[in-house]
Amino acid sequence: MVSRRRARGILTALGLYIVAAAMIGYFGFHAFSGQRGLHARHQIEQQMAELTAERDRLKAERNLWERRVSLLRPDKIDPDTLDEQARQLINLAHPHDLVMMVKPR
Numbered sequence: 001m002v003s004r005r006r007a008r009g010i011l012t013a014l015g016l017y018i019v020a021a022a023m024i025g026y027f028g029f030h031a032f033s034g035q036r037g038l039h040a041r042h043q044i045e046q047q048m049a050e051l052t053a054e055r056d057r058l059k060a061e062r063n064l065w066e067r068r069v070s071l072l073r074p075d076k077i078d079p080d081t082l083d084e085q086a087r088q089l090i091n092l093a094h095p096h097d098l099v100m101m102v103k104p105r
Contacts, residue, residue: 032038071078072085086092093099 030037034040068081071081087094
């Protein structure tokens with residue numbers, strides 16, 4: 001009778017430790033590789049860095065185009081830009097221009 005109580009106490013304690021270890025393992029595994037775990041966080045940070053770099057590149061490109069468009073506004077037209085655009089559009093060169101023919105790649 002005494003040995004049965006002692007065995008039961010040992011098995012109960014051992015069962016509780018096993019359940020606790022399983023729960024810690026479960027939550028530990030999902031803390032690392034779950035949907036919102038450490039691995040997912042690393043991927044999100046990497047994606048965020050890539051998108052930030054793309055955003056910066058697009059902002060620079062937009063600023064370039066805004067500058068070029070502002071030179072063609074009707075209230076203040078830059079003569080050089082107008083001349084460049086007109087020559088490019090009608091495919092014409094000035095007699096004093098140096099034209100280099102380049103093979104397309």
